[in-house]
Amino acid sequence: MRRxxxxxAAPLLLGAAKPVLVPDVSxxxxxxxxxxxxxxxxxxGAILYPRGRTPGEEARTDVVVVVKGPAQSIxxxxxxxxxxxxxxxxxxxxxxxxxxxxxxxxxPIERIVDERTRAIYELGLSSLQLSPASGxxxxxxARFDRGLVDLKRRSGLYYEDPGAVEITDDVxxxxxxxxxxxVPVGRFTAETFLIQDGRVLAAxxxxxxxxxxxxxxFVARSAERASFAYGLAAVALSVAFGWAAGAVARRL
Amino acid sequence: xxxxxxxANLSVxxxxxxxxxxxxxxxxxxxxxxxxxxxxxxxxxYGIPPTVAAASAASQVTGxxxxxxxxxxxxxxxxxxxxxxxxxxxxxxxxxxxxxFRLLQQSGQIDTVxxxxxxxxxxxxxxxxxxxxxxxxxxxRTGEPPRAGKRRHHPLVAALPLRWRxxxxxLYISPLAPLILGMAVGMLTVLLxxxxxxVxxxxxxxxxxxxxxVVVGTSLFQILFVTAAATLTHALTTKAVDIVLAAxxxxxxxxxxxxxxxxxxxxxxxxxxLALAVMVLLVAVRMLLGITWRPDEIYTxxxx
Numbered sequence: 050m051r052r053x054x055x056x057x058a059a060p061l062l063l064g065a066a067k068p069v070l071v072p073d074v075s076x077x078x079x080x081x082x083x084x085x086x087x088x089x090x091x092x093x094g095a096i097l098y099p100r101g102r103t104p105g106e107e108a109r110t111d112v113v114v115v116v117k118g119p120a121q122s123i124x125x126x127x128x129x130x131x132x133x134x135x136x137x138x139x140x141x142x143x144x145x146x147x148x149x150x151x152x153x154x155x156x157p158i159e160r161i162v163d164e165r166t167r168a169i170y171e172l173g174l175s176s177l178q179l180s181p182a183s184g185x186x187x188x189x190x191a192r193f194d195r196g197l198v199d200l201k202r203r204s205g206l207y208y209e210d211p212g213a214v215e216i217t218d219d220v221x222x223x224x225x226x227x228x229x230x231x232v233p234v235g236r237f238t239a240e241t242f243l244i245q246d247g248r249v250l251a252a253x254x255x256x257x258x259x260x261x262x263x264x265x266x267f268v269a270r271s272a273e274r275a276s277f278a279y280g281l282a283a284v285a286l287s288v289a290f291g292w293a294a295g296a297v298a299r300r301l
Numbered sequence: 302x303x304x305x306x307x308x309a310n311l312s313v314x315x316x317x318x319x320x321x322x323x324x325x326x327x328x329x330x331x332x333x334x335x336x337x338x339x340x341x342x343x344x345x346x347y348g349i350p351p352t353v354a355a356a357s358a359a360s361q362v363t364g365x366x367x368x369x370x371x372x373x374x375x376x377x378x379x380x381x382x383x384x385x386x387x388x389x390x391x392x393x394x395x396x397x398x399x400x401x402f403r404l405l406q407q408s409g410q411i412d413t414v415x416x417x418x419x420x421x422x423x424x425x426x427x428x429x430x431x432x433x434x435x436x437x438x439x440x441x442r443t444g445e446p447p448r449a450g451k452r453r454h455h456p457l458v459a460a461l462p463l464r465w466r467x468x469x470x471x472l473y474i475s476p477l478a479p480l481i482l483g484m485a486v487g488m489l490t491v492l493l494x495x496x497x498x499x500v501x502x503x504x505x506x507x508x509x510x511x512x513x514x515v516v517v518g519t520s521l522f523q524i525l526f527v528t529a530a531a532t533l534t535h536a537l538t539t540k541a542v543d544i545v546l547a548a549x550x551x552x553x554x555x556x557x558x559x560x561x562x563x564x565x566x567x568x569x570x571x572x573x574x575l576a577l578a579v580m581v582l583l584v585a586v587r588m589l590l591g592i593t594w595r596p597d598e599i600y601t602x603x604x605x
Binding site for chain 2 (some may be wrong): 081082083084085086121122123124125126127128130131133134136137139162177194196199201218222230231232233261263264265266268269272273276277279280281282283284286288290291293294295296297298299
């Protein structure tokens, strides 16, 4: 009888041996309106340890948060000096590079996990899976990868923010991720990882939708779906502005 | 004051864009150049994607030309007859240019071709204008009588068959000459995203030998129609016309164009030409540095 009870309880006990993540984000939807200059996304949550016991000093846990934008198919070109002028020479296509990538962690990511784990979970800018489409030599590919990441990093679309995740009393965590105004619209994912001793103990994903709203949405849709009318509207607008200014100036 | 641009997908300072439009409008009213050759590079420097910059700058040039054309119409400074021939050529050139644009875009060389064309055109035309304007000013200073007021057109123009009379321009030449000129300019409008005034004005003076009183007005007339056609082409093909960006540019530029037209009526034409020549040369030098110096960005990303 006692044995049977133990067997029944075993899976429960095993499951409870791992901590559980309860993540959330401050906004599930970000609307782009006329005054949009970017958004500050707050990612927060709790770490539930089995039987409420926090691991203490000897087994420190870390939290890593990754926000990714929709994947894009892109072409990267490299300039080279030929006959005195800089022109586009080599090029590489990437089938699906993230349009936005931000990683926030409670410590520098290199000190939390080893290279292999970083590559598996795509943690850090040097471990991104960029899926190149052309079969270039490894060295050349790496050069393009670095160029792409560097360009994206300087425009604020890729970044690493070690130390941005704050953990309070080993239970609550929070991190702020800044999303610049020039991100594309679409479905973003916010992944949270709980890591201990270089192993990912728990992971959870939340989705965030970024879309244009109101007038901005109307304009973007019209340009896409009613191109001719949109073009005519643009021409009419310019002519009207020009004519109005002329009419006003004559009165002065 | 930040405003989000729905097609460019980024937010800009509205005041900066309006001031930029004003400055360009001022030049367009004064010299009869559309100003696209300044707007497009400036917008790119500000961080607007190149295709959006070129497509939206074209509609700004349209607006600046309307007020300019109206101002010149009242002074009788537009040769409509000549203008229509130029527009016809311009539309043909724009369509041909769109095909060339696509080919260059696919091979990834469009940026280089644009920059090289800018340097060659602006450099040669700017140099030509500078020597001409300096000569005119020297004659003005020394009180030497201006060159015998006999306008002449290029011998090649005179050789063309089928002569028409262009009364307002004071010309009796073949319409093929302005038609070909219009085609070349229309091609440039699509390729470079400019109105083409900086090519048109000198060509009208030095190649066709038009009466200077109608040169500026007629070039604005041609620019008005060809840029409108270019805006429509962009709306249909690249879908990169940002109407919010265009509106901001327009607010500044239409006001600037009025101020410029008034200023032009008072200023000495020799000095206006000198100022335009210097400005054109400065842009040419800037573009030359852009392609010969090591660029800030070795890599460029493009959606595919």
